[in-house]
Amino acid sequence: METVVVVRYSEIGLKGKNREWFEKKLIDNILKIVKPAAVNKRYGRIIVRIGRNNADLILERLHYVFGIQNYSLGVSVGHDLEELKQVVLDLAKKHVNEGLKTFKINAQRGYKDFPMTSLEINREFGAYVLQAFPHLKVDVHNPEFEIGIDVREKEIFVFSGKIQSSGGLPVGVSGRALLLLSGGIDSPVAGWYAMRRGLELQTVTFLSPPLTTEKSEEKVLSVGKVLSKYLPNGLRMWIVPLTEVQTYIKENAPDEYSLILQRRSMMRIASMIARRVKAKAVITGENLGQVASQTIENMAAIEEASSLIVLRPLVGFDKVEITNKAKEIGTFEISIKPYIDSCVAFAPKHPATRSNINELREIEAKLGKLHELEFEAFKSRKSYRIVSEE
Template sequence: MHYNYEYILVRYGELTTKGKNRRDFTNKLNRNIRTALKPFTKLEYKVTYDRLYVILNGEDAQPIIDILSKIYGLVSFSPASKVETNVDTIVETAYNMVKDEPGHKTFKVLSRRRYKAFEHSSDDINRLVATKILKNTDLKVDVRNYDIGIIVEIEEKQTYIMSKVYPGAGGYPTGISGKTNLLLSGGIDSPVAAAMMQKRGLFIEAVHFASPPYTAPQSLDKVVRLAQKLTVNQKHLRLFIVPFTKLQLAIYDNVDESYAITIMRRMMFRISEQLALQHHSLSLVSGESLGQVASQTVENISAINSVTTIPVFRPLIGSDKLDIINYAKKLDTYDISIEPYDDACTIFTPQNPVTKAKLELCEVYESKFDWQTLLDECIENVEIRTLRFNEESVDEENIF
């Protein structure tokens, strides 16, 4: 970025549709932005009705732009310069902003007068800026297919000038819709499901089922790194690590192999629901995609879901696997997810898992062993780690 911008102008997205709740949405978004940008200690902020101005105070704009592009609730943002509302200053600043832009051939000027009493019309400003650029550079005007869009926003005492609009991530600010518990494996799907629900405003806490020694320490490290990727939109993320080995072995000792995955998933959902309710979450999130694997048929999902009383969101249910992979790559979780370390869902994969599980048969198998005692033991020994954006994880004490 060759030009030394002083501001980044942030535009809100779907927040404008929220009526009387709008202030809650914008306040949450502004807090999320400040949290994500906390490492940049020189920044200051100015809030208006429909904008947030990030005052750079000498900070490099590019790493801040990289973070803002991931924040849910933003429709777009632009690096900007603030000048006095004087036509000569406006023209000169716009020219300096684009004169050395490499690799561009065309431009367009779009002026907007928020201060209607300004002596020049928007068309006047457009012509004056364009004339200066045309006379002093090789750039040409193209109002339809332009390389550089110069935006001039005129207010009474100051004018903001921009030459690029970055698309925001859209959606709602994470946390505005409440809190949920994510069933987080080491695979591709669950981090994508989490990100999609964050975009709808849900604050994520994650539950992971570890089965040492059958799952390696690298498997848990992989999950921690996946969870860390989800923290850019949250002040923190708590990861509940459930010691699942004894319960999982009991399932495989007492349940027909074909039903083992279904019964295991029922136990996982029971545990996740209890943790959710203990920590004031009112829903679960899971990464199932209909028909993708044997446990993700309508019949199996129904049998698994029957053990829960709170809503279970499955944002990927109708998604194609290639679409999920592409989303994971954008989220920067794909390369971690494909690391070759098994998790609790993959270490004992049966050869012929049931695809049309019957609820009554699930209940028969569960009646053959004391799963409740083993489940309670899982919850009593949960390890909690708190993850924060750009920080190491912190172990918490067992609080149950």
Template sequence: MEVTKVIIIHYDELVLKGKVVRFNFIKQLKNNISNSLKEFDSLKYQSSFTHIEISNFKISEWEGIKEKLSQIFGISNFSLVSKFPKDFDLIKSSILDLIALEAMQVKTFKLMVKRNDKSFNFSSRAMIEELATIILTNTKLKVDVQNPELKIFLSVNTDAIYFYTNKVEGAKGLPVGSSGRILLLLSGGIDSPVAAWKLMKRGLEVIFLHFATPPVTSEEALNKVKDLIRILKPYNNNKSNLYICDFLTLQNELMHTSLSSYRITLMRRMFIKIANQLSDKLGIIAIATGESVGQVASQTLASINVINQVSNVPILRPLITDDKLEIINLATKINTYQTSILPFDDCCSLFVPKNPTTQPKLEIAQKLEQELQELINLEELIKITTDKIIATTIC
């Protein structure tokens, strides 16, 4: 066996799972990784209960592979590794060459050995002592076990010894798809894309539902939503399914409500009703929004309660306790913020009454809907609107 370069991927929360669940999660993660890296068509994959190994790549491809791996949920960390045969003498004779570049840039180091194969002839302590002696004798590096500038890792497995000098942080969380699918109401604002990202991190494949009111809302507003989905696509196992609902007719009819302060409450209830009907068609058992309690009139506890009453499935709100600055900081981190603040209005912002109620009552909302039902057959219009939803995939 010759020394080869491989990539070792360590799992995040999968270590907490039972064997059957863990097997399924590893299978999902491996599929997600191969899907994300499909442009590198020569790669080979091997998985175990502790890690996934990628081989058969060019060193020149490492940076591109690294960028994509960093956006895949379920990965704790990953490394570019030198894979040695189980020959400690070969490790000793190679150690100085392996750390030559780093040794010129740092002053301190620490050796860490993990012996997964307990039958290996050398103990972890013996390997650390021998390798440290070689480094101390032949370089200017000093040992620092508390805060080393250079960390050197050795992992002894049943078939090989892995050597690497850094770990690239992964996105953490669970593999997308391992927790199911969810339908997210996506506006063009700051909050809902961040909510989508947090749902993906918990292993949920996100399907997007956007409410548009053309020509009141512009083509640019819809393009902004599509751009947000493109940014989120690498995190979502490259899935980008968008459902576009033309809400204009319903929105115009809601303008006729006898109590304008309830307009947003009624609109949000319509959104949830349509999302319920669509999720039922798609076989999805939960929906989600980007709401944060107290942020705007429709997101007070009273408003959320009244809006919840029309849903037959759970409504997840990943941002429910986040303040605006926390949401903005995360939006900046995941690169959705600059797109979200582009000045194109969505149907919510164009529909807000002068004094929206912050403490709506369920019985009043139901009474207003009954008035509309008698006037325009509201429930039939909701069904017609749902039936006209357009499905698209964002490239």
């Protein structure tokens, strides 16, 4: 008998001829995030063999592996009916001691040479449980607990309960993207949703020293530590000093357009970094209509400065939904710490809500030093590599 975790996926199962590649990527990610553990593939299932490792720690770490729909802690036994019976009764006893009163046996027979059909397993082992615990009742529609019996060629998996995970696709199958990570609530959540769609992330943060302090940088790095838990190879973070670019724009451009011009500069610098690290997209936490810079006209004007596709995972979310997700993934309490980011430091009093791309280009054409200052900011970038310690 061996302690195992039965891991299930959903979307990967629809990948047809590419399914094996997605499964391999998921297994690789499990091995890197859940370590130490041994992992095997069974058709439609991935088995994590715990051995003497800490089961609670492995169950917690599996939560950070995108591509997993749900998983169950259980045991592996041989094709020995007496041993199987004892395992099922022990599991039922655990739930009886928790005060549960209705149950169901749910058997699957993947190995067709096993001498009992799935229906026969359900009936026989349900009878075993009822004989041992006469006060229990069978409820096949809405049981308080369910014991799964999964018969495979070389072993049988027995488990109870399913821990829901985040689903999606394994990180890395969709390529690499660069997340514009600010000190606010939205961008970490945008990064989470991007990773859920299989994107490996790096981040870039623009700061404005001395208006933004070391605390602002520490805040962003703390968010990075949270996001790094979902990344099998850790998180590369870039910090770019933008003060000279922002000051130049503030002093030489119309104030109502200064924020949009700053964002366009950020996009150009982010595109430089993205090309350097072979990222194929830029991700932002923009949400349509949330603030003045996030009208559709301003978003189009900002995106036009990027040489890469701009992804906005949160474009249709409202603030309540974003905040709830930030609390769920553990970034909210960090994001609300009162250390300003670069946009706040140079925010105009009355920002334009509907900018014109041609007009912005004309303004930029008159800012002779702008691209030079952007390149200097790019060259002054700092890099951190964050690896989850958990």
